[in-house]
Amino acid sequence: xxxxxxxxxxxxxxxxxxxxxxxxxxxxxxxxxxxxxxxxxxxxxxxxxxxxxxxxxxxxxxxxxxxxxxxxxxxxxxxxxxxxxxxxxxxxxxxxxxxxxxxxxxxxxxxxxxxxxxxxxxxxxxxxxxxxxxxxxxxxxxxxxxxxxxxxxxxxxxxxxxxxxxxxxxxxxxxxxxxxxxxxxxxxxxxxxxxxxxxxxxxxxxxxxxxxxxxxxxxxxxxxxxxxxxxxxxxxxxxxxxxxxxxxxxxxxxxxxxxxx
Amino acid sequence: xxxxxxxxxxxxxxxxxxxxxxxxxxxxxxxxxxxxxxxxxxxxxxxxxxxxxxxxxxxxxxxxxxxxxxxxxxxxxxxxxxxxxxxxxxxxxxxxxxxxxxxxxxxxxxxxxxxxxxxxxxxxxxxxxxxxxxxxxxxxxxxxxxxxxxxxxxxxxxxxxxxxxxxxxxxxxxxxxxxxxxxxxxxxxxxxxxxxxxxxxxxxxxxxxxxxxxxxxxxxxxxxxxxxxxxxxxxxxxxxxxxxxxxxxxxxxxxxxxxxxxxxxxxxxxxxxxxxxxxxxxxxxxxxxxxxxxxxxxxxxxxxxxxxxxxxxxxxxxx
Ligand SMILES: Cc1cc2nc3c(=O)[nH]c(=O)nc-3n(C[C@H](O)[C@H](O)[C@H](O)COP(=O)(O)OP(=O)(O)OC[C@H]3O[C@@H](n4cnc5c(N)ncnc54)[C@H](O)[C@@H]3O)c2cc1C
Numbered sequence: 001x002x003x004x005x006x007x008x009x010x011x012x013x014x015x016x017x018x019x020x021x022x023x024x025x026x027x028x029x030x031x032x033x034x035x036x037x038x039x040x041x042x043x044x045x046x047x048x049x050x051x052x053x054x055x056x057x058x059x060x061x062x063x064x065x066x067x068x069x070x071x072x073x074x075x076x077x078x079x080x081x082x083x084x085x086x087x088x089x090x091x092x093x094x095x096x097x098x099x100x101x102x103x104x105x106x107x108x109x110x111x112x113x114x115x116x117x118x119x120x121x122x123x124x125x126x127x128x129x130x131x132x133x134x135x136x137x138x139x140x141x142x143x144x145x146x147x148x149x150x151x152x153x154x155x156x157x158x159x160x161x162x163x164x165x166x167x168x169x170x171x172x173x174x175x176x177x178x179x180x181x182x183x184x185x186x187x188x189x190x191x192x193x194x195x196x197x198x199x200x201x202x203x204x205x206x207x208x209x210x211x212x213x214x215x216x217x218x219x220x221x222x223x224x225x226x227x228x229x230x231x232x233x234x235x236x237x238x239x240x241x242x243x244x245x246x247x248x249x250x251x252x253x254x255x256x257x258x259x260x261x
Numbered sequence: 262x263x264x265x266x267x268x269x270x271x272x273x274x275x276x277x278x279x280x281x282x283x284x285x286x287x288x289x290x291x292x293x294x295x296x297x298x299x300x301x302x303x304x305x306x307x308x309x310x311x312x313x314x315x316x317x318x319x320x321x322x323x324x325x326x327x328x329x330x331x332x333x334x335x336x337x338x339x340x341x342x343x344x345x346x347x348x349x350x351x352x353x354x355x356x357x358x359x360x361x362x363x364x365x366x367x368x369x370x371x372x373x374x375x376x377x378x379x380x381x382x383x384x385x386x387x388x389x390x391x392x393x394x395x396x397x398x399x400x401x402x403x404x405x406x407x408x409x410x411x412x413x414x415x416x417x418x419x420x421x422x423x424x425x426x427x428x429x430x431x432x433x434x435x436x437x438x439x440x441x442x443x444x445x446x447x448x449x450x451x452x453x454x455x456x457x458x459x460x461x462x463x464x465x466x467x468x469x470x471x472x473x474x475x476x477x478x479x480x481x482x483x484x485x486x487x488x489x490x491x492x493x494x495x496x497x498x499x500x501x502x503x504x505x506x507x508x509x510x511x512x513x514x515x516x517x518x519x520x521x522x523x524x525x526x527x528x529x530x531x532x533x534x535x536x537x538x539x540x541x542x543x544x545x546x547x548x549x550x551x552x553x554x555x556x557x558x559x560x561x562x563x564x565x566x567x568x569x570x571x572x573x574x575x576x577x578x579x580x
Contacts, residue, residue: 025398039511096374097367120357121511128357129364129376132332136365141441142332145357147504158441160331162357163458163505163513164272168445169331171437181511182504223373224407227386228399235536235555242548243562248570251542252578254558258540260462260519261486261575 002056002151002173004047005110006080007103007118007130008040010064010071024219025226026093037071039119041186042179044075047117049184050151057081059110063091063102069202076197077189083202084109090207093219100133102217105210107138109203113174115156120145120178131178141171144178263291263349264318266342268335268362270354271299272448274306278459279354279411281418284314286381286411288421291349294318296430298338300328308425315421320428326435332358333440334432336365341430343370343406350385350402355410356458363410372405379415379516394537413458414516449505457489457506462519463538465491465508466501467531469524469545469564473501479523482568485575491515491535493525509534523564527552544568 047058060075060083062068072083086106094102107113116138121128135142143149143158147166150157154173159166161180189197207214215221241250255261265287270277280295287293295316297304304321311319322338339351339362351366353359355377367374378387386401387409401407457463464486466479476496483490492502494509508515510530520538525531527543527550535541536555543556544567553559560567 096364096376100364100368128360129374132361133364133368135439136336136368139439141437141439142361143441144331144361157444161505163449163456164356164358165449165505166447167331167443168447169441170444171441175441180504223367223371223402223404224375224400225403226398226400229396230398231396232390232394235541237554238557238559240548240553240556240559240561243560243567245566246570247544247560247562247567248572249574251544251558251560251567251571252574255519255542255575256578260540261578 002050002054002115003110003113004050004056004058004115004117005061005107005113006040006043006047006058006075007116008044008060008062008071008075009037009119010062010068024093025229026219037119039121039179039181040071040075041078042181042183043117043119044078044080045184045186046149046179048079050115059084059113061103061106061110062086063099063106072202073197074189076200077194078187079193082200085202085204086207086210087204088206090214090217093222094217095222095224096130096133097223098217098221100130100137101212102207102210103130103134104137105207105212106205108210109205114154115173116176118176118178120180131176135176138176141175143169143171143175145180146177147180147182149177149179149183264294264346265291266339266346266348266351267293267295267316268339268351268353268359269295269297269307269311270356270359271297271303271307274303276307276310277354278418279356279413281314282413282416283352283354283411284311284316285419286416287352288315289381289383290385292317293423294320294342294346294348296320296322296338296342298322298327298335300325304427308427312423312425313420314418314423316423316425318428319425320430322430322432324432327432329443330435330440331443332361332365334435335362336369337433338430339366340369341432348406350407350409352381352409352411355412360410363408367408370406370408373402373407375400375402375407375409378409378411381409381411381416390537392533394533412514412516454483455487455489457491457508457513458515460489460515461517462486462488462521463491463508463515463517463535464488464521464523465493465525465535466496466523467493467525468495468499470496470501476501478565478568482521482523482572485572488521493531522552522556523568525552526550527555
């Protein structure tokens with residue numbers, strides 16, 4: 001029996017325009033369409049595969065505003081069993097340190113978790129460090145940026161892929177894993193799955209339920225402060241030529257004019 | 262002057278260029294101290310290189326465990342040095358591993374983590390470029406020791422003389438209950454091409470290249486320019502090119518002097534990884550392709566005509 005917690009985050013759709021709030025420089029989550037982060041679907045898929053290969057329970061853990069329930073429902077309709085949703089106004093503007101602490105606190109709501117699976121990097125913040133930070137707080141091994149994962153008994157093996165190449169990792173449960181987009185192809189929820197998801201339990205909790213120091217949270221508790229933020233002027237289109245058999249020559253002339261060759 | 266710790270990124274005693282960039286950035290804040298974490302003997306191999314980029318001190322944290330466990334030995338070493346040196350800041354490269362080291366260290370030190378900076382200022386604030394370069398942000402740590410991850414290639418490395426005074430740091434023994442054991446490594450064999458995130462020129466191919474074999478056209482142009490090769494996600498997903506070369510939102514972020522896009526449409530997620538490039542050149546047979554909206558120079562044409570011709574021209578000009 002493997003108890004798996006999957007971290008799911010709702011993010012602004014990258015196809016829509018992303019902005020920062022002018023007042024406090026936090027992400028303007030209202031301005032963009034929100035979707036479940038694609039990488040999280042792969043995390044859910046991997047958790048379901050482990051469950052299906054043996055025995056286990058998959059709990060979705062989501063920290064985010066009320067409307068993040070869409071992301072939770074998507075994960076449940078794929079086949080996760082239940083969900084814990086941490087929703088609290090006090091979280092608005094929380095930084096990575098605070099987010100990691102809240103997730104660690106919320107794991108206390110998942111009875112005896114053995115494995116935490118997350119996406120390796122959210123498409124909105126690109127911090128790429130939450131799973132590692134979570135492992136630090138929990139005091140368990142981190143097997144992050146996994147492009148392949150296998151579990152035999154309580155021994156976890158992972159092929160980690162980063163710019164440095166592939167690293168083979170091994171550790172015993174409990175552990176924290178993050179997956180890359182190469183790990184699997186997530187399933188589409190079936191109609192049955194979508195219907196079943198409506199009846200699955202979602203426990204909504206606030207930070208007060210988690211034993212996290214409220215002083216660490218939100219903008220006031222943030223360990224870093226944004227001093228200024230400004231949109232960059234959009235790039236303008238430059239010169240464009242049609243290739244009349246001399247496109248390569250013209251490009252070379254341009255590059256040499258720019259002293260690039 | 263306060264010390265600024267720099268985590269040294271090295272492979273078999275060869276120091277990565279991004280470490281020299283960190284040492285350069287560290288000098289704008291205080292005195293640069295390099296922290297070497299590796300198997301016994303590593304510091305001896307890298308010390309001269311660190312001295313030539315201005316490292317005043319070199320902390321040697323060496324043990325057999327250092328390479329046998331993931332991430333935690335580096336965090337242990339930095340935490341130990343930070344405990345004794347009370348540094349003004351800790352700088353690491355914003356690689357996958359560097360960001361993880363930075364995040365964990367910030368938790369240990371109770372400090373703030375500033376991710377993926379593109380510049381470090383004398384007042385301790387950093388510049389960041391977010392949403393694929395659509396916004397620039399200036400941020401500062403509000404408490405504790407700031408831990409900064411700096412994007413490779415963002416700061417130009419400048420040489421300076423450093424004393425490189427060596428100091429030994431004792432590493433605690435690794436604990437398999439809290440750390441993942443490294444059972445094998447397959448380093449990227451980049452061949453003679455520069456590393457994607459460090460290259461000053463990147464030539465990328467997209468779905469328009471059509472097959473793995475035909476990616477040779479992209480590679481030939483890259484080699485004539487001394488460039489790194491990149492790929493769009495569609496090219497990677499189609500099996501034309503390995504995943505570690507993917508540029509974009511879920512791949513690498515690159516900011517070279519010149520980015521050449523061959524047969525890439527310019528989807529927003531691809532742009533997120535390359536639109537801060539200084540100059541962008543695009544070749545696409547579709548005049549309506551969105552890549553042209555951000556290209557400084559665009560050729561509407563077949564990449565199999567334009568790229569080989571450009572390769573020849575570059576070779577000719579080199580003489
Ligand atoms: C969450 C998410 C994350 C993503 N992350 C990334 C990412 O990190 N990186 C990334 O690149 N994409 C990413 N994508 C995918 C992205 O949306 C696009 O699908 C992808 O970038 C398209 O790649 P492409 O331009 O090579 O292919 P296409 O869009 O198919 O474009 C191919 C282009 O080649 C041109 N062409 C064809 N033949 C020739 C020829 N002979 N000569 C010249 N031109 C030719 C065509 O006109 C066309 O414009 C992501 C998508 C999502 C949803």
